Amino acid sequence: MATTIKRKATSFRLPNYLLEGLKTEAKRQNRSVNNLVEFVLSTSLFREPNAETLAAMKECKSGVELEDFDPNELDKYIYAENTEEVHTV
Numbered sequence: 001m002a003t004t005i006k007r008k009a010t011s012f013r014l015p016n017y018l019l020e021g022l023k024t025e026a027k028r029q030n031r032s033v034n035n036l037v038e039f040v041l042s043t044s045l046f047r048e049p050n051a052e053t054l055a056a057m058k059e060c061k062s063g064v065e066l067e068d069f070d071p072n073e074l075d076k077y078i079y080a081e082n083t084e085e086v087h088t089v
Contacts, residue, residue, distance in 0.1 A: 019033075022036060
């Protein structure tokens with residue numbers, strides 16, 4: 001059974017360039033402008049990082065135990081198979 005979400009019509013005053021950008025992006029994603037705005041706002045308001053991401057953010061802010069990172073080696077990190085191996089430079 002589908003849940004019905006109550007919606008309320010509202011209006012916003014947006015600069016022309018922003019509205020045109022929304023229209024262009026909505027068309028690119030095959031969405032309505034309303035659906036795009038609802039999605040972007042919902043994602044922005046209710047996206048909470050998980051525990052692993054929060055821990056990584058805390059580690060970065062502390063500056064403790066950070067590894068050197070070579071952007072030229074990024075593919076090794078991205079395409080590494082599920083291993084505990086750490087790629088260092």
